[in-house]
Amino acid sequence: MTLAPPTTADRATPWHGHASADELAHWSAIAREVADALAVDVVERDRGNLLPVAPVQLLRESGLANLLVPAALGGAGAHWETAFAVTRIIARVDASIAQILGYSWLNQACAVFYGADTATTDAWLRRSAEANWVWSDSFNPVSPDLSLVADGAGYRLTGRKAFATGAAVADVVIAGAVAEGGERDGQFLVFAVETTREGVRHVGDWDNIGYRASASGGIQYTDVRIEADDLVGVDLGEPFSTVVTPGVQLLFGNVYLGIAEGALAQAREITRARRNSWFLSGVERYADDPVTHRVFGELVARTAAVEALADRLNRTYDVAVARGFDTTEADRAELEVAVAALKVVSTEVGLEVANRVFEVTGASSTTTATGLDLHWRNIRTHSLHDPVDYKRIEVGAHFLNGTVQPVSLYT
Structure with missing residues (x-):
């Protein structure tokens, strides 16, 4: 190669x-x-x-x-x-x-x-x-490393990765492994292969309470042939190459915000359609109840605040990627901490909104057919991807002492 x-x-x-x-x-x-x-x-x-x-x-x-x-x-x-x-x-x-x-x-x-x-x-x-x-990927850092062993002019890839979201329905999957032997011995190679290539098996073991349509099961590689044409590059740990991870975390923040907005929109429809009112409210419709207004007002205001931060960071990410390989460690750190702050508030607000909308939509909104629970189950499941407490620590340590967490596939 x-x-x-x-x-x-x-x-x-x-x-x-x-x-x-x-x-x-x-x-x-x-x-x-x-x-x-x-x-x-x-x-x-x-x-x-x-x-x-x-x-x-x-x-x-x-x-x-x-x-x-x-x-x-x-x-x-x-x-x-x-x-x-x-x-x-x-x-x-x-x-x-x-x-x-x-x-x-x-x-x-x-x-x-x-x-x-x-x-x-x-x-x-x-x-x-x-x-x-x-595209999909199999970079999950908490799974065992993949084995990439030299075989003639190419390599053979073996191993299993969990949570390969979308791989079972994608066209290509990105993976990476340290080359064993060959002219790239010891280097971390990044490559892309078709998801239908011989030796690639989609495990189909995803059966969680949320994100059920995300095809997030594991992926198994068994002696998958990796050729020169499959190679994307070498991970040298440069600051720019690691900017992809704040991009992933920024994606999460936007998805969590979208879940909150979706839960609010559906709850608004349900509440406006509710007949009658609570007997102590003094009004004729639930939609006119001040208690209902208060709950919605609080949730809408907090969601709007997250939206403002997300919009700013979405635009900032274009600035970050435009720097390209001139990106410095300081540039990367600044982006990382800013996105971590979004991860904190989007998680908190998303979970709160998806949960509390039931307070204003009532017991009838918990029916299976309504599907209002889908928002909560999705964010409850995915917000456990990486512990948000460590994002809080990351933001706080940087604010107090200028500390930056070690670069990883989670920071």
Whole structure:
């Protein structure tokens, strides 16, 4: 495998500038169309723990799969601010599909973050656009490391990773492992393979209370052949390559916010449709009860505050990725801590909203057919992805002492 050591001089980021109002409006409208289509059977798909084959095909057909690929390479040439706004809109209805879409963009972007050179990066992005790929990954750091053993001119990949969200319905999956033998011995190689390649097996062991339509089961590799053409790059631990992780955390913040907004929207419909009122309220409708107003007012105000922070950070992420390989450790740390703050408040508010809307919608809203519980089950499940208490510590330690947590796939 011949893969030249990457240098700043021969690599460039394809992302520059900010989203225009027209760009945001155009793709937000498409996202709403996708969300409306998903809403038709979201409860049934969740209850059945079904693989989201049709929803993922909808993402391809809508043009969202290649939203962030430059226009010159066949994509839409949009910005990360737009991408995060799109995931938030879709998460209002179906957080599972919003997560798959966000992960697809971030894993596709590994061709930039880890790319060996501009030519290699452009080749991957062009291939993705031409084939309309949806991407997944198997980078879960708490699973055992994968084995990548030299075999002739290539390697053989073996091992299992848990929580490969979307892999069972995606086209390609990103993975990484330390090369054992060969000319890249000891280097951490990042590569992408088709999810249907021989030796790749989707375990199908996802059966949790939430995110049930996210295809988040494990993935098993058994002597999977890895060729030179599969290589994306080498992870050298540069500050820019690690900017992908704050992007993942920023995705989470937007999805949690979308869940809160979706729960509020559905609760508003239910409350306005409720007949009669509580006998002590002195009003004729639940929608006119001051207690109802107070609960909604509190939840709407807190959600609006999270929205303001998320909007600012979504735009900031475009600034961060535009720096490319000129990104410094200080740049990366500043972004990390800011996104951690969003993770804290979006988790807290999302959980509170998805729980407390039942106080104003009443016992009848707990029926299975209503599906209001889907919002709470989704955020309760996914907010355990990495402990939010450590995000609080991260923000507090930096505020007091300027401390920055060690770079990882969680920070």
